[in-house]
Amino acid sequence: MKWAVLVGGTGSNLRALLESGFPVSLVISHRSGVKALAVAQQHNVPERVILPKGYAERAQYDAALASALEAFGIEAIAMAGFLRWLGSDMTRRYRGAIVNLHPSLLPAYPGLHAIERAFDEGVLWSGVSVHFVDEGHDTGPLIAQMPVARLVSDTLEDFRGRIQTAEHQLYPRVIAAIDGGEVQLVGNRVVYEKGEQEWMHGHF
Numbered sequence: 244m245k246w247a248v249l250v251g252g253t254g255s256n257l258r259a260l261l262e263s264g265f266p267v268s269l270v271i272s273h274r275s276g277v278k279a280l281a282v283a284q285q286h287n288v289p290e291r292v293i294l295p296k297g298y299a300e301r302a303q304y305d306a307a308l309a310s311a312l313e314a315f316g317i318e319a320i321a322m323a324g325f326l327r328w329l330g331s332d333m334t335r336r337y338r339g340a341i342v343n344l345h346p347s348l349l350p351a352y353p354g355l356h357a358i359e360r361a362f363d364e365g366v367l368w369s370g371v372s373v374h375f376v377d378e379g380h381d382t383g384p385l386i387a388q389m390p391v392a393r394l395v396s397d398t399l400e401d402f403r404g405r406i407q408t409a410e411h412q413l414y415p416r417v418i419a420a421i422d423g424g425e426v427q428l429v430g431n432r433v434v435y436e437k438g439e440q441e442w443m444h445g446h447f
């Protein structure tokens with residue numbers, strides 16, 4: 244499968260994926276000048292910036308995205324810091340082949356600032372989630388989650404660092420597994436070739 248990674252931030256998950264040896268065919272950012280684009284360049288991955296401000300409507304933005312994806316023959320998409328919601332044309336077109344990474348144990352703390360909100364509320368556990376993308380916001384069938392403890396002694400940066408480490412471990416494994424057909428979306432159910440437990444809990 245030819246994969247695109249959609250970015251918009253520091254690109255640490257893109258880096259983790261590339262450093263795991265996984266081939267990425269295209270990187271698209273909704274922001275210019277972000278570190279994620281430099282990560283793509285360092286690894287000789289073609290990159291495109293598609294700025295939202297050039298498009299009056301979301302459907303037009305999505306059409307621009309779709310044509311870039313088609314030009315590269317992209318078959319599957321991994322979201323990693325792309326802060327734009329995709330419309331239903333896009334989510335339907337790539338159904339079962341578009342995944343998102345989120346820094347909480349969904350359905351807790353969807354949306355922005357998930358790490359800060361969990362920290363501020365004093366949760367004892369949070370974590371990271373990978374899910375298939377549907378029409379909703381940070382919804383869609385969960386594929387894998389990895390729990391992360393918030394220790395009493397943690398600063399926000401300690402906690403954030405542990406969550407990011409979990410992301411970098413989990414996301415490349417899940418993407419490789421989807422690519423290899425070990426995990427599939429069948430209807431609304433995630434079907435695992437190797438047994439549900441190990442996947443659901445992020446133990447590999």
Ligand code: GRF
Nearest residue numbers: 252253254255256324344346
């Ligand atoms: C990650 O925390 C991911 O969970 C969220 O956006 C962040 C992207 O970070 N969706 P990076 O750009 O990969 O470093």
